Amino acid sequence: MSTKRLTQSLTFSGALPFYLLLIPGFIAPDIRFHAFLTYGAIIASFMAGTLWGLTQRDRDPPVLPIVASNILALATWTSLLIPSQLVAIGLQLMIFVGLLEVDRRIDAEGRETPWYFAMRMRITAAVAIAYVIQIIVLVNLWSI
Template sequence: MTTIPRAPLLLGLAGLIPFVWGALTVLIPDLGIWTSQTLGGRFVGPYVMLFYGAVILSFMSGALWGFATRLKGAQAATGYGLAVLPALWAFFMTGGGPTGSGVSLMMGFIGILGLDWLFWYHGAAPEWWMALRLPLTAVVVTCLGIGVFF
């Protein structure tokens, strides 16, 4: 793996903000109350993490779709099919309450690492892709876990 370019690294880290903020509002109830009163309830605790998590899984489908364009023949067809799975997962597996949705998103983010690796292994993702995705996923799953289990 090579060094992660600055722009993807910074944007990836910025993309963690809603997850980290949601986890903080769970762990610090006064921050949750302030956020609810100031920004609104959808920016508190599991709500912000669940909504944003579904958006990001859908976004990752788009990223994987882009990687599939670098494949040929049957590999490309399989890649396109696999690329839509995170968005479908987010659509079908969330909406059943905060606990079930949170667990489903955790599983979705862990599962997408397998797809990330597959595209990376076949040379469709950049060399640095897994070096970026592993720590970002660890933070996302940890934050979602806080929302589910605390």
């Protein structure tokens, strides 16, 4: 299997837990949201770390990805400390969008393989949809 195919397979497989955790009965209801939020934090932190690693291979690395990777990783950690579930999940959704924007800039500078950003757009859309569903679930639970 090529590195590209492996990367794509692992990337899209990584979205499955977001959707599995939305299924009632898949996991105990009292920990389902916590599992979703912590999984999101792990994935967002991993993605922030890839920005750091990507730029370190350059002789004169761009500053934005290095700084953004740290800010977004710290924001991800902060999302786990926020008592409001809706605010925490909204923050993580914004973090994933922020990660995509940094990747877009890296791609625009020609620092990434041509297929990678197209994949990042698709996976970010898939993850964002899961987050929107989670937000809808939270709002409906609160209105009961």
